[in-house]
Amino acid sequence: MTNAAPELLTLTRPDDWHVHLRDGPALATTVPHSAAQFARAIVMPNLRPPVTTAAQAAAYRQRILAAVPPGVRFEPLMTLYLTDNLPPDEIRRAREAGVVAVKLYPAGATTNSDAGVTDMRKTHRTLEAMQREGLLLLVHGEVTDPEVDIFDREAVFIERVLQPLRRDFPELRIVLEHITTQDAVQYVQAAPRHLAATITAHHLLYNRNALFVGGIRPHYYCLPVLKREEHRRALVAAATSGDPRFFLGTDSAPHPAHLKEHASGCAGCYTAPAALELYAEAFEAAGALDKLEAFASLHGPDFYGLPRNTERVTLRRTPWALPSSYPFGQAQLKPLRAGETLRWRLMASTA
Ligand SMILES: NC(=O)N[C@@H](CC(=O)O)C(=O)O
Ligand SMILES: [Zn+2]
Ligand SMILES: [Zn+2]
Numbered sequence: 392m393t394n395a396a397p398e399l400l401t402l403t404r405p406d407d408w409h410v411h412l413r414d415g416p417a418l419a420t421t422v423p424h425s426a427a428q429f430a431r432a433i434v435m436p437n438l439r440p441p442v443t444t445a446a447q448a449a450a451y452r453q454r455i456l457a458a459v460p461p462g463v464r465f466e467p468l469m470t471l472y473l474t475d476n477l478p479p480d481e482i483r484r485a486r487e488a489g490v491v492a493v494k495l496y497p498a499g500a501t502t503n504s505d506a507g508v509t510d511m512r513k514t515h516r517t518l519e520a521m522q523r524e525g526l527l528l529l530v531h532g533e534v535t536d537p538e539v540d541i542f543d544r545e546a547v548f549i550e551r552v553l554q555p556l557r558r559d560f561p562e563l564r565i566v567l568e569h570i571t572t573q574d575a576v577q578y579v580q581a582a583p584r585h586l587a588a589t590i591t592a593h594h595l596l597y598n599r600n601a602l603f604v605g606g607i608r609p610h611y612y613c614l615p616v617l618k619r620e621e622h623r624r625a626l627v628a629a630a631t632s633g634d635p636r637f638f639l640g641t642d643s644a645p646h647p648a649h650l651k652e653h654a655s656g657c658a659g660c661y662t663a664p665a666a667l668e669l670y671a672e673a674f675e676a677a678g679a680l681d682k683l684e685a686f687a688s689l690h691g692p693d694f695y696g697l698p699r700n701t702e703r704v705t706l707r708r709t710p711w712a713l714p715s716s717y718p719f720g721q722a723q724l725k726p727l728r729a730g731e732t733l734r735w736r737l738m739a740s741t742a
Contacts, residue, residue: 397708400680400735404702405667405687407432408695409529409568409589409640411659412455412467414438416720421645422458424663424717426465428737430700433529433640434467436494437503441472444481445488452489464702468695470494470529474506475513482520491695492527492566493517497552499535500544501614502644502658511552515559522563527695528556529566532575533615542599545615546574553578557586566694569594569642571615573625579636580629587694589640590630592669593660593727598623609656610727613644616658630686631679638690641666647722660727665713669728671706671735705738 407429412421425432434455436442442451448469455467470492471477471485477493485493495514496507508514521528533544534551549567557565567575567588579588593613598620601611611617629637643666644659651657662669667687674683692699715730716723 397680399708400671400683400706401703402684402706403688404430404700404704405639406430406691406700407641407643407663407666408566408638408691409433409435409591409642410663411435411437411642411644413645414451414454417645418454418458420717420719420724421643421663422455422465423460423463425643425666426459426463428663428666430464430702431466431468431697433492434469436470436472437496437501439503441474441503441506442470443472443474443477443506445471445484445490448485448490449488468492472496472506473508473514473517473528475509477514477517479516479520482517482524482526486524486526490526491697492529493521494529494531496531497533497535497548500531500533502646504531511556518556518560518563522560525564525696527564527566528560529568531614532567532570541616542618545570545572549574549578557582561585564694566640568640569613569615570626571618572622576625576629576637580634582636587636587638587690588629589642589691590626590637591640591642591660592662592666592673593617593642594623595627595630595673596623596669609651609653610660610725610729612651612656612658613642613660614658627673627677631674631677631682633682633685635685635690635693637686638694639670639687640691645719645724647719648716648725649722651725661724662727664717664726665728665733665737667704667706667737668733668735672733675734706735707738708734709736710734711736 496504
């Protein structure tokens with residue numbers, strides 16, 4: 392196998408179906424990184440305050456576009472943040488403004504989720520409107536019940552929240568974001584239709600040991616938190632299986648380095664600058680580089696009902712050192728694998 396491994400890997404230009412670009416001066420760092428890697432990205436709405444109206448989404452989109460480097464094609468796909476009182480009327484306005492999806496954060500589940508949903512029943516009329524207007528529901532799938540062990544919160548969410556939700560809204564298209572467990576893989580595989588999942592590069596590459604190698608390592612801390620090796624293996628098997636219900640979503644989630652290296656460090660891994668390289672590493676380790684294109688570039692647009700990209704990109708097997716940090720407004724931003732050598736490198740894309 393290894394001596395047949397390719398030096399170059401060319402694929403349809405990929406998209407990122409889950410990314411945090413943040414706002415303000417952060418966009419000068421995050422947007423060029425994502426635009427160098429991806430043609431389109433589903434932009435998460437967990438700003439402060441969150442993006443809850445069509446008008447806010449349209450304005451945020453313009454700020455993102457203003458940060459795209461000249462000559463680069465990058466299309467931000469906008470989302471709204473579901474709250475207990477997002478009016479059903481806003482869904483039609485959102486669709487007309489080009490918003491493609493609404494994001495469910497259980498209140499308190501993750502970064503900037505305090506405005507999230509406290510009780511699903513409060514959202515039912517809005518979910519009906521989404522089902523009618525064809526907007527997707529994107530889900531941070533963890534319960535917040537402090538009685539539930541943090542490593543079980545995804546599995547419990549599926550049983551307590553997702554299962555009833557799918558029964559009540561059978562025509563709603565749902566993406567279970569950044570899945571981390573074998574339970575989630577099996578649940579998605581068992582669903583006949585309208586359910587898919589994104590998988591991050593870091594959950595394909597690491598298990599929970601990575602958080603504690605030689606001391607606590609905050610740059611490996613994200614939510615949902617890394618899980619046991621058996622779960623990582625289930626994610627790799629799903630991503631490399633060719634099953635169209637699994638596709639790429641980096642969940643690249645930048646935080647200033649001083650707030651990650653902190654007594655109460657923020658959750659989120661910044662992977663955008665080398666996202667495709669990290670996925671290639673995970674697929675290569677599984678002997679499945681031939682499955683990367685479908686996962687990274689084909690399954691996502693197919694599920695969202697959007698055209699596939701026509702440009703191609705090339706990855707080259709050549710060692711290079713990832714920078715140890717980037718400027719991030721007044722702060723520093725440390726990517727996952729800061730200063731380390733990567734095996735693959737993305738070359739410029741071609742038409
Ligand atoms: N993944 C994370 O750990 N953090 C994300 C939020 C999220 O996607 O849950 C963030 O916005 O920082
Ligand atoms: Zn999340
Ligand atoms: Zn996220």
